[in-house]
């Protein structure tokens with residue numbers, strides 16, 4: 214039955230308590246109450262500056278059962294009140310604040326954000342152990358003071374917009390990109406974070422490093438034929454699920470579509486099919502099953 218992300222516990226259904234807690238992601242469940250199988254694994258990035266547009270997207274897409282990501286654009290243009298607003302509807306809210314500062318400052322920011330009922334909160338792993346631990350502690354303290362569940366703090370490994378020379382320029386490229394992402398993910402686990410953000414290209418290497426129990430949240434999702442935009446390390450929804458992603462972050466392929474609901478449903482359908490071990494065209498699996506069912510409780514490291 215539903216654990217954390219399954220359709221039944223989310224989506225703002227009337228009278229339904231949001232279960233934003235501790236279980237592993239569900240596999241594609243039958244649709245209930247208008248939810249769409251596969252959508253429970255999707256996080257829609259609300260990268261819009263206009264409140265009316267954001268509200269329209271949430272109203273259109275929430276019944277499918279997806280989560281929503283509030284990132285830098287919404288936070289700076291509209292303010293953090295959107296976290297409360299969506300969480301108050303029983304929706305899972307991923308606050309992609311990408312905190313990266315000295316530990317004292319990050320503690321305070323995470324404390325403030327943690328009090329708002331978020332489900333996930335990001336930090337940059339490049340900020341180091343003390344900063345990441347401060348984020349976990351701050352988020353927990355804020356949530357406890359507000360009487361809401363603490364967000365799971367997850368760490369960004371290497372931005373999906375970086376590759377090749379741009380990656381080398383930004384980091385010094387002491388390790389190949391995949392190895393560096395896996396190394397940083399290992400740090401995330403050691404430092405007590407609940408998961409990491411990584412590109413689909415590194416999912417297998419990251420999972421091999423962190424083992425079960427650490428959530429892998431994956432942007433850089435592009436359905437076949439979708440413009441890549443500024444994303445460099447991309448994969449289709451089915452490929453990302455087959456490689457072991459727990460959650461897929463999808464922005465423009467949904468929000469810039471002429472029909473965002475149809476776009477979301479198509480991606481959810483691809484996800485549901487991949488979770489069942491098939492390919493979007495109904496052929497044999499291209500990869501072994503992702504092994505989601507064998508995982509222990511994600512986020513165990515965050516206590």
Ligand SMILES: O=c1ccn([C@@H]2O[C@H](COP(=O)(O)O)[C@@H](O)[C@H]2O)c(=O)[nH]1
Nearest residue numbers: 258284371372373432433462463464465
């Ligand atoms: O490495 C990262 C970390 C975060 N993101 C965020 O995900 C979405 C992706 O949006 P698309 O429109 O689907 O490209 C966006 O909000 C980013 O801030 C990422 O892309 N890569």
